[in-house]
Each structure stands twice: as structure tokens, then as C-alpha cells.
């Protein structure tokens with residue numbers, strides 16, 4: 023978990039107090055006394071990788087295996103929409119077609135966490151995961167599929183609880199080879 027330095031913490035706590043006061047609440051009442059500090063700690067987790075472009079926590083192995091496709095599906099994620107700072111969350115499916123290089127499997131959920139812990143939109147999240155798999159594994163093809171619910175569409179605004187958004191990126195042979203692409207889609211389309 024990211025730890026904010028003292029100055030960042032103090033600034034954030036002050037900002038949270040301002041928001042609470044501005045919406046008409048009383049920051050000196052019992053229930054809110056520790057809230058600015060809690061929000062600061064929560065933001066340190068939720069926004070831990072803001073501004074980072076390169077995922078570093080991975081391990082790759084070389085392989086002579088001729089596995090056609092690797093699919094890791096149903097990886098849960100939580101992120102915050104950059105328009106309303108409200109949560110959007112769901113699942114990510116990742117596939118790649120190896121080219122003599124594979125990635126440690128657990129590193130894919132780690133990559134998803136790293137990508138999600140910043141203000142984002144679902145499309146950029148999808149692209150960021152695909153970019154980093156491409157950079158790290160140098161595969162023949164990559165596919166990323168995300169299905170998510172956006173609180174900004176459910177609890178306010180258009181108010182449509184349960185609405186789901188699907189975004190996907192297909193690259194290389196997973197874009198051009200219909201059979202491989204179908205193999206991925208058959209698994210992940212629920």
C-alpha cells in the first residue's frame with residue numbers, strides 16, 4: 023500500500039474537511055472526527071498507482087511450449103471513474119498468444135490492480151492492461167475484455183442500477199485470426 027508523506031496527508035485531510043463542510047455537515051461531530059484521516063488512508067490505497075506508466079512487478083519465463091493461447095479470466099477489479107470519482111468495478115479477462123515468453127500467472131491480477139488504482143475510464147484501463155501485457159510478454163497477440171458496473175450511472179445521474187459496460191481490445195493474431203479470437207470470446211462472454 024502506498025503511504026502518503028505527512029504533507030500530502032495533511033493537505034488531503036484539509037481537503038476532505040472542506041468537502042464535508044461545503045456539503046453542510048459538521049466536521050466536529052463525533053462520527054466525522056476521524057473521517058479525513060480515514061479517507062486519506064483509503065485514497066492512498068485506491069489511488070496507489072496514479073501517474074505510473076510502467077508496471078514493474080512481473081516475472082517472465084522463456085518457453086519452448088507451443089501453447090496456442092493463455093487465458094486468465096474473471097479477475098476482479100475496483101477503480102474510480104475519473105469523471106465523478108465514483109467507483110466502477112467488475113472483471114477483466116486477459117489472453118495472449120505466447121511467442122517463446124510467458125508471464126507468471128499471478129502477475130496478471132497484479133497488473134490489473136496496478137492499472138485500476140488510479141482515476142480512470144474503462145476504455146483507458148482496457149488499453150493500459152493490453153499495453154503492458156504487450157510490452158512485457160511480446161506475444162503474437164493479446165486480448166483484454168472488461169465488464170464493469172459504474173456507480174456514476176447507477177446511484178446518480180441516469181440512475182440505472184445493474185447496467186453493465188463491456189470494453190475489449192484485440193491485437194496481433196487475436197485480432198486477425200478468427201479461430202483464436204473465437205476461442206477467447208467463447209470463454210469470456212457470459
Ligand SMILES: Nc1nc2c(ncn2[C@@H]2O[C@H](COP(=O)(O)OP(=O)(O)OP(=O)(O)O)[C@@H](O)[C@H]2O)c(=O)[nH]1
Nearest residue numbers: 103104105110142143144145172174175178179180
Ligand atoms: N466512455 C466512458 N464514459 C464514462 C466512464 N465513466 C463515466 N463515464 C461517463 O462520463 C460522462 C460525463 O458526462 P458529463 O455530461 O460531463 O457529466 P454529467 O453531467 O455528470 O453526466 P451524467 O452522468 O450523464 O449525469 C457520463 O456520460 C458518464 O457516464 C467510462 O469509463 N467510460
Ligand SMILES: [Zn+2]
Nearest residue numbers: 103105106174
Ligand atoms: Zn463517472
